[in-house]
Amino acid sequence: MPELPEVETVANGVDARVRGRRVVSVWTSGKPQTFKSPENVIAETLTGARILRVHRVGKTIVMDVARSSHHKKQVLRLRAPRSAQDDKSTGDAQFLIHLGMTGRLLVSQPEVPLPKHTHAVLTLDDKREVRFVDPRRFGRLSVAAESYLGPGAEPTTILAEEFAELFRGRKLAIKAALLNQSILHGVGNIYADESLYRAGIRPRRQAGRLTRAELGRLHAALQQVLAHAIQLGGSSVSDYVDADGIRGFFQLEHMVYGRTGELCKVCETPLKKIIVGGRTTVYCPVCQR
DNA sequence: CGTCCCACCTGATTGC
DNA sequence: TGCAATCAGGTGGGAC
Numbered sequence: 164m165p166e167l168p169e170v171e172t173v174a175n176g177v178d179a180r181v182r183g184r185r186v187v188s189v190w191t192s193g194k195p196q197t198f199k200s201p202e203n204v205i206a207e208t209l210t211g212a213r214i215l216r217v218h219r220v221g222k223t224i225v226m227d228v229a230r231s232s233h234h235k236k237q238v239l240r241l242r243a244p245r246s247a248q249d250d251k252s253t254g255d256a257q258f259l260i261h262l263g264m265t266g267r268l269l270v271s272q273p274e275v276p277l278p279k280h281t282h283a284v285l286t287l288d289d290k291r292e293v294r295f296v297d298p299r300r301f302g303r304l305s306v307a308a309e310s311y312l313g314p315g316a317e318p319t320t321i322l323a324e325e326f327a328e329l330f331r332g333r334k335l336a337i338k339a340a341l342l343n344q345s346i347l348h349g350v351g352n353i354y355a356d357e358s359l360y361r362a363g364i365r366p367r368r369q370a371g372r373l374t375r376a377e378l379g380r381l382h383a384a385l386q387q388v389l390a391h392a393i394q395l396g397g398s399s400v401s402d403y404v405d406a407d408g409i410r411g412f413f414q415l416e417h418m419v420y421g422r423t424g425e426l427c428k429v430c431e432t433p434l435k436k437i438i439v440g441g442r443t444t445v446y447c448p449v450c451q452r
Numbered sequence: 453c454g455t456c457c458c459a460c461c462t463g464a465t466t467g468c
Numbered sequence: 469t470g471c472a473a474t475c476a477g478g479t480g481g482g483a484c
Contacts, residue, residue, distance in 0.1 A: 196461090262477095299461045299462050
């Protein structure tokens with residue numbers, strides 16, 4: 164379920180429900196590849212911690228927590244070697260949740276049965292549970308001591324000049340560049356195709372060869388599409404739901420994604436499907452040049 | 453280093 | 469109905 168608008172919707176929903184609560188216990192599934200930090204480190208970092216807020220960086224959900232001083236000592240003792248930097252740390256930490264393709268982060272009453280493929284449960288001081296559920300197990304959980312910023316630029320706030328600069332000299336296709344999280348973070352297959360359509364640019368065009376005008380259109384289209392999708396709670400393509408179990412509505416606004424062979428809503432030409440950057444890509448051969 | 457490609461998983465849908 | 473093939477919102481590591 165996971166591009167920037169969906170991740171932001173989930174993060175905001177979880178934030179509204181759990182901000183200020185304390186984590187009293189942590190359970191993890193033991194499926195090794197789900198955990199980027201060792202499971203015991205995740206459990207020990209979060210147990211007893213207060214949730215300060217939940218937000219989004221790129222496609223990653225970030226839960227800021229404050230640990231008690233007693234607990235902080237325990238966790239730091241596990242990390243060797245210790246540095247002076249660690250000793251000066253505030254005792255705050257972050258729980259990072261990447262949803263992969265099928266991950267969900269849910270806040271549930273304890274009597275609601277655990278869904279199949281649940282990989283982590285944080286029990287809160289009011290008995291409710293934050294649950295991470297992920298059938299395909301492409302999602303990842305970790306904890307970090309420092310504030311996580313992510314590798315790429317933030318698409319919702321980047322200025323047009325800086326945006327254009329990201330693609331200078333790049334030989335890869337513009338669609339592949341949009342998907343590359345170390346260039347720009349948060350954009351995935353849906354919003355790459357939708358923004359390229361709205362900007363009138365073919366997905367296979369070399370990123371470094373786009374004109375300044377085209378990059379200006381792409382910057383504007385991408386920001387509009389992301390803002391509109393966030394407003395509608397994201398796109399529910401199959402089973403994506405927010406923290407309340409409610410589907411998004413941006414899928415009703417899709418012009419190309421998932422519409423292979425259907426007619427372009429502007430010129431009525433059949434939409435074409437190609438593979439770019441290893442991903443299915445749909446575009447209008449007439450409207451996109 | 454930049455770019456490309458495939459493996460990593462389960463489940464839903466399609467096609468024979 | 470049954471079973472195999474195909475496809476899916478994403479990455480990360482290895483090859484070139």
